[in-house]
Amino acid sequence: MPPAQNVGLLSRHVTLLEECDIKSNSRVNSLTQSDISDKSDDFDISFYESIEFKPQIRWPDLLVQISLHLVAIYGLYLILTNQVKLYTLLFVLATIYTSGFGITAGVHRLWSHRAYKAKLPLRCLLALLFTITGQRDIYTWALDHRVHHKYTETVADPHDVRRGFWFAHVGWLVLTPHPAVENRRNALNKTSQDLKDDPVVRFQKLFFIPLFLILNIILPLGIPIYYWDEDWMTSFSVSFVLRFTITLNIAYCVNSFAHLWGNKPYDKYIKSVENQIVSLAALGEGWHNYHHVFPWDYRTSELGKINISTSFIDFFARIGWAYDLKAATMSMIRNRAERSGDGTFHHQEEPYPQT
Incomplete structure (x- = not known):
């Protein structure tokens, strides 16, 4: 597509976002949990559990992961040997944790679980x-x-x-998926109309590659070089690759560490656990035993737990950009913990969130 035509297409999509948003809200707001569930009756999980499956390595994906981590190690070496400017380190740290809200408050709690609703400006910010x-x-x-x-x-x-740990952490991204995964992806693809109806989701999906290049590579690489004269190789290794790799691994830790090591105050029969270290790194996403018991709760934890993403959502609720926040009551939490928890639940009265 010629550049001028691509720019014109981009401009038209930006102009139409608000108009599309008005039309989609009436449909999305009326959806129930069944709308994002698989409605087919012919899926037999026991059949898929019984078949022999040998995954194949997806070499391009594996090579990308290896390359990123090798360069990230070099970037870490530059930091440890004091070859990186302070402004670059501060920029990297700020970028990691501000962008992290796009995962926690955005694609996870808003778009995956619909734990709350967000107006167009907030959805655009989270997508960015x-x-x-x-x-x-x-x-x-x-x-x-x-x-x-x-x-x-x-x-x-x-x-x-x-x-295993490594499969849950990163292996699933570099191996061919199990046939059951492909089957369920296709099934839920047909029932995830709320995602398809959101113009922000459609826009970000359509222009993902150019947006990825600009927002994840070009700007993080160029800002340290342009504004405080950072060395280009240092900026590439630290501001792009190391930052990107750290962000990836923080997300990976939720799938691995937060499903393996920790306590289970709400349900001792599932793998997901409460992991405070993961929560600190992942802006509150490590309270995973709670999250798998109450996946629709916008807090993903009890209010007394460290959860920066919950505070982020609460702030936007106060200014009216986030609304219809869903949360479990204290009695629901206590009853579930007493019924199926591992005995580590601490009874503490916490106010029900005001929205």
Whole structure:
């Protein structure tokens, strides 16, 4: 497509976002949980559990992961040997954690779980931040996450933790998926109309590659070079690759560490756990035992837990950009913990969130 035509197409999509948003809200707001569930009756998980499956290595994806981590190690070496300017380090840290809200408050709590609703400006902001992280497009990420929750700890789970730490952490991204995963992706693709109806999701998916290049590579690479004369190789290794790799691994840790090591105050029969270290790194996403018990709760944890993303959503609720926040009541939490928890639940009265 010629550049002028591409720019024109981009401009038309930006102009139409608000108009499309008005039309889509009436449909999205009326959706129920069944609308994002698989309605087919012919899926037999026991059949897929019984078949012998040998995954194949997806070499391009594996080589990308290896290259990123090798360059990231070099970037870490530059930091440890004091070859990186302070402004670059501050810029990297700020970018990692501001963009992280695009994952936690955006593609995860808003688009994957619909734990709250957001007006167009907030959705645009979250889409921008999520794109900076470089973790695929919103639609693909959210669809995979819905499959993960619906078929957790089965062969249909994209990053089934039963296959080990490394598979859950990164292996699932470099190996061919199990046939059950492909089957469920296709099934839920047909029922995820709320994602298809959101103009922000459609726009970000359509223009993901140019947006990825600009927001995840060009700007993070160019800003340190232009504004404080950072060396270009240092900027490439630290501001782009190391930052990108850290962001990826923080997200990976939720799939691995937060499904393996920690306590289970709400449900001792599932793999997901409460992991404070992951929560600190992932802006509140490590309270995973709670999240898998109450996936529709916008907080993903009790209010007393460290959860910066919840504060982020609460702020936008106060100014009217976020609304219809869903949260479990204290009695619901306590009853579930007493019924199926591992005994580590601490009874503490916490106010129900005001929205």
